[in-house]
Structures are given as C-alpha cells and as structure tokens.
Amino acid sequence: MKKLINDPKAVVQETVQGFGLAHAGLVNVSEDPIYITRKDAPVAGKVGLVSGGGSGHEPLHAGYVGRGMLDAAVPGAVFTSPTPDQILPATLAVNSGAGVVHIVKNYTGDVLNFETAAELAEAEGVSVRTVLVNDDVAVEDSLYTAGRRGVGGTVLVEKIAGAAAERGDDLDAVAAVGERVNANVRTMGVALSACTVPHAGKPSFDLAEDEIEIGIGIHGEPGRHRIAMENADSITNRLLEPVLADLKIASGDKVLLFVNGMGGTPLSELYIVYRRAVQVLADAGATVERSLVGNYITALEMQGCSISVLRLDDELTELWDAPVHTAALRWGV
Amino acid sequence: MKKLINDPKAVVQETVQGFGLAHAGLVNVSEDPIYITRKDAPVAGKVGLVSGGGSGHEPLHAGYVGRGMLDAAVPGAVFTSPTPDQILPATLAVNSGAGVVHIVKNYTGDVLNFETAAELAEAEGVSVRTVLVNDDVAVEDSLYTAGRRGVGGTVLVEKIAGAAAERGDDLDAVAAVGERVNANVRTMGVALSACTVPHAGKPSFDLAEDEIEIGIGIHGEPGRHRIAMENADSITNRLLEPVLADLKIASGDKVLLFVNGMGGTPLSELYIVYRRAVQVLADAGATVERSLVGNYITALEMQGCSISVLRLDDELTELWDAPVHTAALRWGV
Structure with missing residues (x-):
C-alpha cells in the first residue's frame, strides 16, 4: 500500500487539520470530537444542516460546509459511521433555535448513530428532522444496508436543501425539499x-x-x-x-x-x-x-x-442555482 | 488497460465534446481543428490569453477557459503538443485587436509549435507575446525539455495573467505579470x-x-x-x-x-x-x-x-482574488 499518509490511525484527524488550515475563512474544525462547522454557525434564524458519514468520500461532506449548503459535517473513520458523541455536539453547535436537519446516507451504521444523536438533541430541546438518502438503484439490500444505499444523490440533496435553509425556509420545509430531491x-x-x-x-x-x-x-x-x-x-x-x-x-x-x-x-x-x-x-x-x-x-x-x-422542476432548479460557497462547490459568490 | 473510453484515437475529441456539452454556457468548442474558446470571445479591447499543451492533464487547460482566465485552450493528443494549425485559429479567434498572450509550458514540442503559430499570427497582423512557464525545480534538462519543465505554476500564471487581462492591462503588461508569477x-x-x-x-x-x-x-x-x-x-x-x-x-x-x-x-x-x-x-x-x-x-x-x-505581493494577491468563472476554478461570480 502506497498512500500519502503518516499513520493509518491519524488519517482522519490529519485530513481535517489540513482542511481546516486550507479553508480557515470558511470553517471551524473541532478535533475532539471531530466535526467541522461553518465559520459563522449558528446563523441566526436559519435551520441548521448537518451531514456526515465515513471518511474516504472526500470532498463529501466537509467540502460542502459553508454558505448555502451544510452547517456542519461529521466525518467518521474511513468507511465507518461517525458516532453520536460527534453528531450531537455538531448538531447543537449549528442550532440557532430554528431546528436542525440531518442528511443521512442510508447505511445501517449511519442511520443508527444519527438516530441516537437526534434523540439526544431532542432531549436537549433541539428539533431535528432527518432526510434519508437512498438513491442507488443497484441493489435493494446490501452488505451495509437495509433498502437502497445513499450515494451520489446526497450531494444534490445537500446543495438544494442547503439553499432552502439559506433562503429562510422553516424546519419542515427544508426537510421536505430534501426529501423531494431524494424522491427524484x-x-x-x-x-x-x-x-x-x-x-x-x-x-x-x-x-x-x-x-x-x-x-x-x-x-x-x-x-x-x-x-x-x-x-x-x-x-x-x-x-x-x-x-x-x-x-x-x-x-x-x-x-x-x-x-x-x-x-x-x-x-x-x-x-x-x-x-x-x-x-x-x-x-x-x-x-x-x-x-x-x-x-x-x-x-x-x-x-x-x-x-x-x-x-428538475422550477423550484429545484432555482435552489440548485442559488449561491453556494464551500470548499468543493462554489458559485454566485 | 481499463479506461472509460471508446476508441483511444477518439479520446481527445470525445472529451472536448463532453466538455462542450457540460459547459455550453461558458465555452464554444471547435472540433476541426480542436480548440476551446470563451463563449464571448473576442472580448472587445481585452488582451486575449491562449494556452494549450498535450491532453491528459485535465482540467488544464480547457477547464480554465472563461471570464478572468483563458480566452482559449488548445489540447493536443494525450501528452503531445497541439499543432500550429490548432494554435493559430485559436489565437485569431480571441484577438480583439489588443493582441494575444500565449502561455506555454516549457516542453520542446509546445515551445516550437506555439512559436510557429505566433509567427503566423504576427504575419496576419496580430501581436503575440509568449510567457514561458518553467517552474519545476526537479531537473534542469529532461527527456522532454531544454531547461526546466513547466508544471503546477502554469495554473497560477493562467489565473493571475487572466485577471490582469480582464481588468484591462495592455499586451506588454499582461505578459509582464505572467512572467512575474513564473519568476516567483x-x-x-x-x-x-x-x-x-x-x-x-x-x-x-x-x-x-x-x-x-x-x-x-x-x-x-x-x-x-x-x-x-x-x-x-x-x-x-x-x-x-x-x-x-x-x-x-x-x-x-x-x-x-x-x-x-x-x-x-x-x-x-x-x-x-x-x-x-x-x-x-x-x-x-x-x-x-x-x-x-x-x-x-x-x-x-x-x-x-x-x-x-x-x-505573493499585494498586486499578485489582488489578481489571484479577482473573480474567475471557468469550469474548474470559480469564485466571486
């Protein structure tokens, strides 16, 4: 194995350190537990968007943190779900009082850990809605999932739901837009x-x-x-x-x-x-x-x-076109 | 060899066809001979910027055609210089009367072919300046070059010289900025x-x-x-x-x-x-x-x-920060 890494156990930590240095104007990085938040989070009055999952899919998800997309990304170990003790503080950090939407790829570990984190957040008084992404037509059930896996469509859900949150849609509306993207x-x-x-x-x-x-x-x-x-x-x-x-x-x-x-x-x-x-x-x-x-x-x-x-319909197109400023996707700003 | 291609001989043509379809709002694609121009070229009063070289380095160079960067890109066969009969029409297509700067990576074939095209363009009354990029410190001479090779610095030369052209610098000034980037x-x-x-x-x-x-x-x-x-x-x-x-x-x-x-x-x-x-x-x-x-x-x-x-100095920083709208590099617009 030849990789530009130091210690296999430090890959995620050193990646987010580098990411934080390269995009210091855009994001804040928490190292213990590991999660990345939008620089100006929580944004007053705005619904917070949190996504996450195993590392190894970069630029997903940290590359999509910023204006018009995610408020927080929670990277797990490589190809391994993040844990509730990462997801919960990320959720709390981006909650402005308007509630938080979790965007979750349909893999068993992700679903379970985001669910636990959502329950813990609700117990602290934060309203959480979950958008489950399951766009992969290849298999019904797999080694990792019950039902379809969440794959490429996740990027589109994050962009379009992010634009809905940015324009001021409320918690149910942001979740509904995300679900509409996933359905289409x-x-x-x-x-x-x-x-x-x-x-x-x-x-x-x-x-x-x-x-x-x-x-x-x-x-x-x-x-x-x-x-x-x-x-x-x-x-x-x-x-x-x-x-x-x-x-x-x-x-x-x-x-x-x-x-x-x-x-x-x-x-x-x-x-x-x-x-x-x-x-x-x-x-x-x-x-x-x-x-x-x-x-x-x-x-x-x-x-x-x-x-x-x-x-696409007119609204999804308009939300796709809306300004976005993240490390990996940027236009209109 | 497993590659997502059809015919090895059609790789460049099919790549630029796909590129043209994906970025139809940004560029025009000429297929015979092959070159890519900025949609609104020639831009009245603006110095034109042309770069090119062998294919296989994507997004270089076509990915940098657009506002604030290149006016034209000329892709050769994979790892092979484009020919003067591609470079010349690309040069003429982006000349608004203010002249054209060629940005050339220091490889023998590229240098020769851009030189020939520049002479032919001059013969048609177009003023051409050439910025030679030779930023690679690894070797003095190589299999492909006399002197240092032009590599990563090319992207920075194209962005910064492109911003100078966009703000209205004249032919000599745009070339001088490009050379200053290369020198640094x-x-x-x-x-x-x-x-x-x-x-x-x-x-x-x-x-x-x-x-x-x-x-x-x-x-x-x-x-x-x-x-x-x-x-x-x-x-x-x-x-x-x-x-x-x-x-x-x-x-x-x-x-x-x-x-x-x-x-x-x-x-x-x-x-x-x-x-x-x-x-x-x-x-x-x-x-x-x-x-x-x-x-x-x-x-x-x-x-x-x-x-x-x-x-960096203040001017290079300002030109780096200036708006750019290309397929591969975009901000401020």
Whole structure:
C-alpha cells in the first residue's frame, strides 16, 4: 500500500487539520470530537444542516460546509459511521433555535448513530428532522444496508436543501425539499478498480484485469454483477438504463445530470461518459438543464464513476442555482 | 488497460465534446481543428490569453477557459503538443485587436509549435507575446525539455495573467505579470504510481510496490531519483526543500501554497500533505496567505502530487482574488 499518509490511525484527524488550515475563512474544525462547522454557525434564524458519514468520500461532506449548503459535517473513520458523541455536539453547535436537519446516507451504521444523536438533541430541546438518502438503484439490500444505499444523490440533496435553509425556509420545509430531491434522483455506479482502506492495507476486493463491477457502492461493496470490460458508451448505457426506468423519465422531462468520479478516474473520462449520457437522455426525450462533472463523492482512489439523474422542476432548479460557497462547490459568490 | 473510453484515437475529441456539452454556457468548442474558446470571445479591447499543451492533464487547460482566465485552450493528443494549425485559429479567434498572450509550458514540442503559430499570427497582423512557464525545480534538462519543465505554476500564471487581462492591462503588461508569477513560483512533484496513455495501452514506467519517484514530471517522465516509500510528512519535506531553497524563501514572506493531485490520489491525502507543508513554511518564517488544494494539473490517473509555492505581493494577491468563472476554478461570480 502506497498512500500519502503518516499513520493509518491519524488519517482522519490529519485530513481535517489540513482542511481546516486550507479553508480557515470558511470553517471551524473541532478535533475532539471531530466535526467541522461553518465559520459563522449558528446563523441566526436559519435551520441548521448537518451531514456526515465515513471518511474516504472526500470532498463529501466537509467540502460542502459553508454558505448555502451544510452547517456542519461529521466525518467518521474511513468507511465507518461517525458516532453520536460527534453528531450531537455538531448538531447543537449549528442550532440557532430554528431546528436542525440531518442528511443521512442510508447505511445501517449511519442511520443508527444519527438516530441516537437526534434523540439526544431532542432531549436537549433541539428539533431535528432527518432526510434519508437512498438513491442507488443497484441493489435493494446490501452488505451495509437495509433498502437502497445513499450515494451520489446526497450531494444534490445537500446543495438544494442547503439553499432552502439559506433562503429562510422553516424546519419542515427544508426537510421536505430534501426529501423531494431524494424522491427524484437515482444513481448507479461502476468500479474499474478497488480501493484500499488505510488501516486494512490491502484492496477491499479483487477485479481481474479485464473485469468491472456494475452497481458498485461507494465503499467498494458488491453491486449487481461483474462483467468483462466494455467501452465507455456501453457502460454509460448500462448505468443509465435502470436509473431512467426507475425514475420513469419521460419525454419533456428536465434533468440535472451528475457524472461523478470515484476518485481515481481522470476527469477526461468523466466527460466522455457525460457526452454519452446526454445522448441517452436525449433519446429518452429528456433535456439536460444543469450538470455536474467531477469527483464529488468518492471511494478513496477507486477508478470508476457514478451517474445520477435528478428530475428538475422550477423550484429545484432555482435552489440548485442559488449561491453556494464551500470548499468543493462554489458559485454566485 | 481499463479506461472509460471508446476508441483511444477518439479520446481527445470525445472529451472536448463532453466538455462542450457540460459547459455550453461558458465555452464554444471547435472540433476541426480542436480548440476551446470563451463563449464571448473576442472580448472587445481585452488582451486575449491562449494556452494549450498535450491532453491528459485535465482540467488544464480547457477547464480554465472563461471570464478572468483563458480566452482559449488548445489540447493536443494525450501528452503531445497541439499543432500550429490548432494554435493559430485559436489565437485569431480571441484577438480583439489588443493582441494575444500565449502561455506555454516549457516542453520542446509546445515551445516550437506555439512559436510557429505566433509567427503566423504576427504575419496576419496580430501581436503575440509568449510567457514561458518553467517552474519545476526537479531537473534542469529532461527527456522532454531544454531547461526546466513547466508544471503546477502554469495554473497560477493562467489565473493571475487572466485577471490582469480582464481588468484591462495592455499586451506588454499582461505578459509582464505572467512572467512575474513564473519568476516567483517553484514546484516539485512525486509519483506513487505510473499512468497509462490510452494509445500506448500500458503504464509509461514501472514503480516497485514500495518505491516512489521524487521529482516526477506531469507525463510520468523521470525525476530526480527513486526512493523507498516514506510517510507523507517526509515526502512533503523532500518536495519543499528544493522549492524553498530555489525561491530563497525568507522570514516574512507571504505565499500561495498549491497542493496539486496528479489525478489518482484521494483529496484527503492532499490535505495531509497541505497540513505538513504549512508547518514547513511556518518553520521558514513564511505565511500561507492563499491556498489551492485539489486536482488542477494532472497526469491521467497517476497517484502522487506536486507542491507549488508562489511568493505573493499585494498586486499578485489582488489578481489571484479577482473573480474567475471557468469550469474548474470559480469564485466571486
């Protein structure tokens, strides 16, 4: 294993230290317990947004802390849920009195620990709503989840719910917008290579030289099936088919198309996938109105990508376009 | 070789097609010959900025086309210089009458082809100045260059010269600012793994399981020496030592610190390197006033990073902070 790390046990701590130094104007970093908050949190009158999950998916979630997106991010160990004793103080730190929304990817550990933290926060008088993200069409149940996993759609839920909170929506309204995004987004991924968790020291799984895994999760957990390597257009077709079917994409639909790199794939390849995805959507009669292409929710150095399609309406489009100022996503400011 | 591509011969064309679709509001794409221009080029009265080079370094250069940065990008084949018959029309397309600056990384093919294109443009009555970027402290001459190679500093030259052009500086002034950035920036890189050029089909070089290459170039060309794998702090020390010595960094200096991923390295590891780099600079008495952390000038899926240090003054800081709106770098707008 060759990684630019010092001690596998210190990876998360040193990452957030570096992150805090690089973005000192944007965020505050708590090191014990570890969580990252927006510099000006709590923002008076605003609903607080907290997300988190295992580390190794950077820039998710710390990269999305800032104006118009998250108020706090809570990173666990690599590919391991954060604990309630991190989530609770992050929740309290961003509560201005308007309540807090937890955005949780549907993995058993995350769900459990955010639930516990929400109960503890409620006991301290903070109203908490939870938006569960479960956009992955690859599998119904998996090694890590009951029900669908939460993957690429999480980034879109965080951006759009964040914009709703920023414009002053109340607690129920922010949660409702987040749930509406989740209901209208589907994702499917592919892995060309495995990734290596630092404290494990060896790849999470093996793929043969000419083999890829369709329906991969963001921890390298198994997907639908392994197939022989195909070209980018064929892979794109395979990923989009179940996404469009599940979303019931119809002629006239307007969508946001999100091609996400898993961490180790060149940006050029993501644009090649994007190009084909636009064609497939056009064939289905849908128009790509907004797009996002890059490494936004990763699995360490895994090679591969995921494709997310979000059906847009005027309000979701307006909230997507709203100004955002975070380390990893920024426009309008 | 597993890559998300269709035909190795079509990689550049399909990448720019996808790029053009994803960023239709920002750029126009010419496919024959291939070059990318800012949507509103030529901008009346503004000096035009053109850069280019081999593909495989994305987001460089197309990702930097837009307001406050480049007017045109000219991608060659992967790791191969673009030709004068691409560079010339790109130059003419962005000339508003105020002249054009070519920003050229110091590689023999790039230098020659940009020189020819500049002569042809001059023959058509367009004034051209060339800013040669040669910030790599690793080697004096290499397989690809006479003199130092142009690497990470290129991104900083493009941003800062772009801001000077945007505020209305004339041709000589824009070129002078670009040269001032180049004179004040130094870079050194490391590779943990090789990358595979699509039409070659196999890795450009071999590194043993516990070996890294210090002083790597952005095409995987040899650096200073190979050493056994070390931890992130030691590697960071090794990269920064010649950078700081060559720049003669002294107590009280203000710098921009740029930790760049080579394409296949997780963002978390870049922040771990950044963390140590800040400590090393502090030990030298320098203050990090601005920073950039991420994949900005890559070598396909290579694992590794480069560290660039730019000595700032008030004007360079102001130009760095000026609004920029490109696919890969955006703030203030």
